[in-house]
Amino acid sequence: MTESTMSTRVYVSNADSRDITVLSLDVDSGRLHPLQTVTFEGQVGPLALSPDRRRLYAAVRTQPYHVASFEVDADDGRLHLIGTAPLPDSMAHLATDRRGQWLFAASYPGNLFSVSPIGPEGQAEAPAQVLPTGRHAHATLVAPSNRHLFVSNLGSDVVMQWAFDADSGALRPNAVPHFEGRAHAGPRHLVFHPNGRFVYLLNELDATVEVLAYDDAQGTLASLQTLPTLPEGFEGRPWAADLHLTPNGRFLYTSERTSSTLACFAVDATSGRLTLQGHVDTELQPRGFNIDPSGCYLIVAGQLSHAVRVCAIDAETGRLTTRHTEPVGQNPTWVEIVRGD
Numbered sequence: 069m070t071e072s073t074m075s076t077r078v079y080v081s082n083a084d085s086r087d088i089t090v091l092s093l094d095v096d097s098g099r100l101h102p103l104q105t106v107t108f109e110g111q112v113g114p115l116a117l118s119p120d121r122r123r124l125y126a127a128v129r130t131q132p133y134h135v136a137s138f139e140v141d142a143d144d145g146r147l148h149l150i151g152t153a154p155l156p157d158s159m160a161h162l163a164t165d166r167r168g169q170w171l172f173a174a175s176y177p178g179n180l181f182s183v184s185p186i187g188p189e190g191q192a193e194a195p196a197q198v199l200p201t202g203r204h205a206h207a208t209l210v211a212p213s214n215r216h217l218f219v220s221n222l223g224s225d226v227v228m229q230w231a232f233d234a235d236s237g238a239l240r241p242n243a244v245p246h247f248e249g250r251a252h253a254g255p256r257h258l259v260f261h262p263n264g265r266f267v268y269l270l271n272e273l274d275a276t277v278e279v280l281a282y283d284d285a286q287g288t289l290a291s292l293q294t295l296p297t298l299p300e301g302f303e304g305r306p307w308a309a310d311l312h313l314t315p316n317g318r319f320l321y322t323s324e325r326t327s328s329t330l331a332c333f334a335v336d337a338t339s340g341r342l343t344l345q346g347h348v349d350t351e352l353q354p355r356g357f358n359i360d361p362s363g364c365y366l367i368v369a370g371q372l373s374h375a376v377r378v379c380a381i382d383a384e385t386g387r388l389t390t391r392h393t394e395p396v397g398q399n400p401t402w403v404e405i406v407r408g409d
Contacts (some may be wrong), residue, residue: 076360077103077145079404080122080376081112081370082397088112088126089396090146091376091400091403098365098378104146105397108136115170115402116162123150123190125171126406127159133182135162135171140406151191156182156198158201160259166214171238174219175204181205181219183237196237198354202226209267211256216242216287217297220255222272227255229287247280247289257310262317266340275306275324277333279340292340295332297322299347309355314363319345321366321384323354330354330368330379332386348388351377356400361407365391367398376400 076093078100083095110128117124117140124138124147133155138147157178164171164186171184171192171359179202182195203223210232217239219228226249229242243254249255254273256368260282261268267280267289297308307325313335314320320333330350333342349368359366359381366379366388376394379388 075346075407077140077406078376079093079115079147079406080396080400081126081402082113082400083111083113083129084399085397086111087397088115088147089400092396093360093367093378095360095362098380100376100378100392100394102394103144104387106138106147113401114128114159114162114296115404117404117406118164118168118186118190119166120168121406124204125162125164125192127155127162127173129158131197133158133194135173139162139190145406150189150380153184153192153194156180156195159278160205165210165232165234166212168223169234170379172208172210172217174201176204176222179203179205181208183239185237199239199241203288206255207257209260211265211282211287212260212282212285212361215284218258218289218304220258220269222254222256225251225255226251226399227258227269227289229289231287242287244286244288250274250294256308259313261313261335261337261339261340262315266292268311268313268320270308270311270322272308275308277311277320277322277342279342281340292344295333295342295344297324299327299329301329302327310357312357312359312366314359314381315361318362319381321357321359323357323368325353325355326369328352328354329389330357330366332388334386343362345386348379351375351393356402358403358405360405367403367405369396369403371378371399371401374398374400376403377405
């Protein structure tokens with residue numbers, strides 16, 4: 069293996085085979101090579117990396133609900149379990165704060181989210197707070213300043229807006245407690261633009277993407293633009309899943325499970341507005357995907373094809389070109405990527 073192969077690792081959680089597949093990515097060829105399979109007694113779901121990429125957290129969505137904390141080996145990228153801790157329900161999403169001292173978990177069936185301290189060795193501990201939400205909490209997003217937290221509520225069509233104290237982990241509702249979405253849109257996942265001025269929100273139920281202006285002083289969101297993510301001629305029930313920006317913020321991608329497509333949008337960094345660049349077919353039922361830290365590759369998992377696809381990203385147009393497809397476990401749902409020094 070080349071040095072570049074040794075430095076980039078891909079982590080895929082597979083719900084039905086109850087494991088995490090660890091792979092190495094050859095950044096020259098775009099090929100993946102299996103390295104390790106980490107098994108669980110329950111159904112493993114969402115993954116989250118610590119800000120320094122040295123720890124990986126995985127939520128188990130069957131009883132007993134818990135989070136497993138792993139050390140990411142600095143030499144070969146393999147996972148080493150360092151601890152487990154309870155979670156209050158089946159969690160659809162995990163995320164850390166910007167310092168890596170707190171772990172947030174959102175529960176779709178439980179209508180709640182939890183806040184867990186992260187110990188000095190990087191292991192998540194039992195929740196310090198469990199807070200109610202509207203219907204079907206789906207994801208959390210921490211502001212770049214680490215002063216505000218947003219929680220999407222798919223069933224209530226709102227994004228909750230919280231003030232966050234990173235020292236104590238305490239949360240309180242913002243003066244404006246919700247961003248009110250459109251009826252039956254279904255807010256699902258959110259991501260900040262690298263410049264910290266805009267948030268992009270993917271709505272699951274109508275498969276739209278919204279551009280939101282972010283006010284860090286107030287901790288509030290405001291809608292600027294809404295665009296469909298569905299391909300032309302789409303028929304069926306929209307079922308949007310995931311969204312990610314390239315590290316330089318030039319392109320945004322979204323996945324849609326019914327059509328098994330990825331949409332690409334060009335991003336205007338000044339206004340935050342999006343322009344559709346096109347759609348590509350991808351793995352069957354693409355629930356999760358991610359972009360490597362170099363911005364060269366997008367890796368998408370197909371829940372029904374039980375495989376991940378590596379797509380090269382054109383730096384000028386954002387166009388995706390398939391480089392490699394690799395089988396993983398059954399029903400892959402989440403992808404995280406670590407690039408070493």
